[in-house]
Amino acid sequence: MSAKADTLNVTVAAVTRRIRERSAERRALYEQHMADQYRRGVHRGELSCGNLAHGFAACGAGEKETLRLTNSANLGIISAYNDMLSAHQPFATFPDTIREAARAMGSTAQFAGGVPAMCDGVTQGQPGMELSLFSRDVIAMATAVGLSHNMFDGALYLGVCDKIVPGLFIGAARFGHLPAMFVPAGPMTSGIPNKEKARVRQRFAEGRASREELLEAESRSYHSPGTCTFYGTANSNQLMMEMMGLHLPGSSFVNPGTEMREALTRYATERLVLSTDTGGDYRPFYKQIDERAIVNAVVGLLASGGSTNHTMHLIAMAAAAGITLSWDDFTALSAVVPSLMKVYPNGHADINHFQAAGGMSYLFRELLGAGLLHGDIPTVFGTELSAYTREPFLEEGRLVWREGPESSHDEEVLRPVANPFAPTGGLTVLKGNLGRGVIKVSAVQQSHRLVEAAVRIFDDQNQLKAAFDAGELDRDVVVVVRFQGPKANGMPELHKLTPFLGVLQDRGHHVALVTDGRMSGASGKVPAAIHISPEALDGGPLSKLRDGDVVRLDANAGTLDTLVAPAEWAERQPATANLDHYHVGMGRELFGGFRQLAMRGEEGAGIFGGFEADTLAARQAEMAQRDA
Structure with a gap:
């Protein structure tokens, strides 16, 4: 070519x-x-x-x-x-x-x-x-x-x-x-195969591998x-x-x-x-x-x-x-x-x-x-x-x-345009009554790209492990982790959740994650609607969800919606959360000004709103009009 x-x-x-x-x-x-x-x-x-x-x-x-x-x-x-x-x-x-x-x-x-x-x-x-x-x-x-x-x-x-x-x-x-x-x-x-590393991580999440085994696998990977x-x-x-x-x-x-x-x-x-x-x-x-x-x-x-x-x-x-x-x-x-x-x-x-x-x-x-x-x-x-x-x-x-080479030396890794792994790209935007977010689908099997299930809501990622250990998530579930946006706590990656969600999916359940936080660049097989905007702290739609609400995530159609009746949804008031524990310790108190200035994920989640400032107001007005 x-x-x-x-x-x-x-x-x-x-x-x-x-x-x-x-x-x-x-x-x-x-x-x-x-x-x-x-x-x-x-x-x-x-x-x-x-x-x-x-x-x-x-x-x-x-x-x-x-x-x-x-x-x-x-x-x-x-x-x-x-x-x-x-x-x-x-x-x-x-x-x-x-x-x-x-x-x-x-x-x-x-x-x-x-x-x-x-x-x-x-x-x-x-x-x-x-x-x-x-x-x-x-x-x-x-x-x-x-x-x-x-x-x-x-x-x-x-x-x-x-x-x-x-x-x-x-x-x-x-x-x-x-x-x-x-x-x-x-x-x-290269260290140990990535598949082996992922296997040990999931075994540890299930309590079937020791911390010594996990550390050995991680050390042989990052070496x-x-x-x-x-x-x-x-x-x-x-x-x-x-x-x-x-x-x-x-x-x-x-x-x-x-x-x-x-x-x-x-x-x-x-x-x-x-x-x-x-x-x-x-x-x-x-x-x-x-x-x-x-x-x-x-x-x-x-x-x-x-x-x-x-x-x-x-x-x-x-x-x-x-x-x-x-x-x-x-x-x-x-x-x-x-x-x-x-x-x-x-x-x-x-x-x-x-x-x-x-x-x-x-x-x-x-x-x-x-x-x-x-x-x-x-x-x-x-x-x-x-x-x-x-x-x-x-x-x-x-x-x-x-x-360079005119043909790939391994089409299991790198393919020509004439024979791609998929005809479309690995990322897409989700839109619906829960706001706008993004999803990485390149590692998600087609059978997992549509999930419709009752939600379980967490306001802190550390709460999920306890629920997992107690067997409360052993079902079809859409896990919602909210109050994780840039204004709330700096929008951390939630990759710590990946092994637990992966275990649930491997058990045959339909599982998805929805969050106004981020996932790691290494996020993989579990469908994850992330960077949801506006974030919950700004009164975004995630703040109106309640445990048991049914959410439908369709990566193929690019939609993310709650199936709560429209009249009931319109009457709901946003939930609040105590975020004080996110703001002190490990230097986080120094970043209070950043949290106040942070723009939404869809705008880059940064603090620099003043580039060519006379056009900024027009951009913000456009975003507000779309939200309305």
């Missing part, structure tokens, strides 16, 4: 056009702001002597001399390195590699700032998880602080995991006059530096960055600690130097990322069965670049984008298996050939997206790119 179709898919073109038209005023203001920032001065020459002296005081003599000469590039490094996150630990050595590569180009690089990076895998089911979503916005602000010194001609962003890459992207967008290069660290090598190998939010991040042309071709899933990983980091630095204003091929972030790149990210997410978290993150990321993306855009694209990948939790393989089966170069070849991607976007590689059908190789230590 040709790597580039003659025409763009009609629906992809229509959705892109709608986004462009909807965003016109907001995007024009964004571009104006970025152009103004560029005119105010990208270069160190705009700084006073005192400013500049502070900026290079800690540098060596040679670097000081280079920095005095304002016709060379100085790159800022923003890193999410820490020792605790396996995905980010490899970044410890990257700054030295980047500095050496910059020096070889007659330029310099400085570590501009670190950003926080928390691990959802560590905080699942713990109070710290309630800081997780808001950490994205803290990362964006920390990125801005690091770049605020105006010492830099371009920036490299080192991050991998869940909230880190979206936060870095939002920060990069607000410094969009700078060229940007996102630099991945790569996945850890070394690098990204977790399942296809959750972290690896979805990497795929989307490459789909937008912000990674080098084929760089997303190269293991850390390898000669190839080192070579790619060096080349990323060299490429960024050339992309600066002084490098002769100036390509700032704001001219690279537009509605076409955002649509490419959504298409890649849908084709791969990626993380539900990105139905919020991508909206927030797009907004930072002056683009208004909506859940309805996801639904429209999902109808024409086929499912081409099966990586755990959508299948049994891991991301290393995907890489071996053909990886990103093959996925690009298929999506471009079917006219499902905008191939004409500028990229950090200096070419159009068609170059991303190539993959990197080392020839006598020199990095080169060759055309």
Whole structure:
């Protein structure tokens, strides 16, 4: 199949056009702001002597001399390195590699700032998880602080995991006059099969495996530096960055600690130097990322069965670049984008298996050939997206790119458009009298996509285990966990519930989860209607449900409704909940302002409502009108 179709898919073109038209005023203001920032001065020459002296005081003599000469590039490094996150630990050595590569180009690089990076895998089911979503916005602000010194001609962003890459992207967008290069660290090598890990988790939930057995299984799965190998939010991040042309071709899933990983980091630095204003091929972030790149990210997410978290993150990321993306855009694209990948939790393989089966170069070849991607976007590689059908190789230590495979090496993991796992994408939007939410269907069997049952309501995820242990859920059931939205408690992931719900489903029951909270990017076989908006704390429909009400979730039809008689439903008053225990301890009291400012999940669940503020009121009025 040709790597580039003659025409763009009609629906992809229509959705892109709608986004462009909807965003016109907001995007024009964004571009104006970025152009103004560029005119105010990208270069160190705009700084006073005192400013500049502070900026290079800690540098060596040679670097000081280079920095005095304002016709060379100085790159800022923003890193999410820490020792605790396996995905980010490899970044410890990257700054030295980047500095050496910059020096070889007659330029310099400085570590501009670190950003926080928390691990959802560590905080699942713990109070710290309630800081997780808001950490994205803290990362964006920390990125801005690091770049605020105006010492830099371009920036490299080192991050991998869940909230880190979206936060870095939002920060990069607000410094969009700078060229940007996102630099991945790569996945850890494969551990025990994901199917075995899931089996031990469920046995533990049923009391048939000890904690020692569970810890041994988890340790053999998450066992070394690098990204977790399942296809959750972290690896979805990497795929989307490459789909937008912000990674080098084929760089997303190269293991850390390898000669190839080192070579790619060096080349990323060299490429960024050339992309600066002084490098002769100036390509700032704001001219690279537009509605076409955002649509490419959504298409890649849908084709791969990626993380539900990105139905919020991508909206927030797009907004930072002056683009208004909506859940309805996801639904429209999902109808024409086929499912081409099966990586755990959508299948049994891991991301290393995907890489071996053909990886990103093959996925690009298929999506471009079917006219499902905008191939004409500028990229950090200096070419159009068609170059991303190539993959990197080392020839006598020199990095080169060759055309990737024209056929998949394992169609149980990666398939062509002509023979997809499913004709539509892995995510869809649910609508009904319970509000609007999203559901990931790529891992849900067809027989489980329609659930109609009486609800059991919880206002705290920790209540569910007690009900499970007491046998109170051993039936067809729709579990509702409410007061979990961004305003209530920061919208934590509720992945802790997955083993219990999986057990009930394996016993033959029809089971579903409905919540205004989130599920992990690794959410799998149990249908879960999540991010329900408006949230219960805002008087959303979930607050009117009562135990025993019948709810119908139909993932195929895209509906979510209670079957309570309309007259009775209209008369019901919203329930309330005491949320004080969510707001103190583990630093949660520091985030009270975030909870007050948080927008609904459908708007990205962030605190930044003021991007191009004169268009914000119109957007909020539109949402209110739809609710009415």
